[in-house]
Amino acid sequence: MTFSVIQMVSQSDVLANLAQARALLERAAEGGARLAVLPENFAAMGRRDVAAIGRAEALGEGPILPWLKQAARDLKLWIVAGTLPLPPVDQPQAKANACSLLIDEQGEAVARYDKLHLFDVDVADTRGRYRESDDYAHGNQVVVADTPVGRLGLSVCYDLRFPELYSELRKAGAELISAPSAFTAVTGAAHWEVLIRARAIETQCYLLAAAQGGVHPGPRETFGHAAIVDPWGRIVAEQDQGEAVLLAERDSKEQASIRARMPVASHRRFFSQGARRPASE
Numbered sequence: 001m002t003f004s005v006i007q008m009v010s011q012s013d014v015l016a017n018l019a020q021a022r023a024l025l026e027r028a029a030e031g032g033a034r035l036a037v038l039p040e041n042f043a044a045m046g047r048r049d050v051a052a053i054g055r056a057e058a059l060g061e062g063p064i065l066p067w068l069k070q071a072a073r074d075l076k077l078w079i080v081a082g083t084l085p086l087p088p089v090d091q092p093q094a095k096a097n098a099c100s101l102l103i104d105e106q107g108e109a110v111a112r113y114d115k116l117h118l119f120d121v122d123v124a125d126t127r128g129r130y131r132e133s134d135d136y137a138h139g140n141q142v143v144v145a146d147t148p149v150g151r152l153g154l155s156v157c158y159d160l161r162f163p164e165l166y167s168e169l170r171k172a173g174a175e176l177i178s179a180p181s182a183f184t185a186v187t188g189a190a191h192w193e194v195l196i197r198a199r200a201i202e203t204q205c206y207l208l209a210a211a212q213g214g215v216h217p218g219p220r221e222t223f224g225h226a227a228i229v230d231p232w233g234r235i236v237a238e239q240d241q242g243e244a245v246l247l248a249e250r251d252s253k254e255q256a257s258i259r260a261r262m263p264v265a266s267h268r269r270f271f272s273q274g275a276r277r278p279a280s281e
Helices: 014-030 050-058 064-075 157-161 163-171 185-203 252-261
Strands: 002-008 035-037 078-080 084-086 096-103 109-114 120-122 129-131 143-147 150-154 176-178 206-209 226-229 235-239 244-249
Touching: 002 014, 002 206, 002 226, 014 035, 014 064, 014 244, 050 064, 050 084, 050 096, 064 078, 064 096, 096 150, 109 143, 109 150, 150 163, 157 185, 163 185, 176 185, 185 206, 185 226, 226 244, 235 244
Parallel strands: 002 035, 035 078, 150 176, 176 206
Antiparallel strands: 002 244, 078 096, 084 096, 096 109, 120 129, 143 150, 206 226, 226 235
16 A cells, blocks of 8 residues: 655656656655656656647657556556646647646556646746646546555646645545645745645545655746645655655555544535536546
8 A cells, every 4th residue: 555756856858857757666666656646747847848748749759658658567556647748638739738647557547637727826936927828728627546555536736726626536535636746936835735734634635745846947946845644634754855755655544534533524514516527537
């Protein structure tokens, strides 16, 4: 029941990032992980050719998807592939989604989550303005999937500010939730820890918060502090900056006890109205 969360400092060179990610995934596998979560934009940071990258991957001409499948097979590891730009299936010319893929140990994509909430904000840092919707289309579906370490709900970065998504993931049976991220240094210092702990506490799920942690092209500085949070809201592993591989074990008996002693799911009185039916893979 061991899983891993990975922190990177990805740059603009896709192949160099993939090589570094492979080394980190190998460390996760050597540590006994059955599932590993890569951060948001693990394959590239600071690139402006998002559409071209996504189109190449959709047409089978890019390096990222073959690399993911090979890494999963070689390491016998389930991988949450942070995010990569990927258009909808069978629409390679369409606008890309910020796509988080779940790859099984046979190298097959068993679930796809397209980021629902896009980071269109102004931040008091050296970059100032972020508009993800310039490059990406919104996703529209909640996604959960069975894995060797439990039922996994998928989310990404800015999603953390929208608790209704996490309520839907819990309602769909999530026991763990992945949140590959690239929080800015400013927003991360203010809000990262409180958000990841709150999402774990309210869902009584393990929160697998992979992160980018350092300086990237753009210029852009990310907060880091990749973490694993247990269903009681305790941070059981954390890395401030730089590359890291975090490992933890899911204690399913303790999780069941927490949920039984404080049955918040059955106490809920308010329900979201707009979310689409969860996609169970």
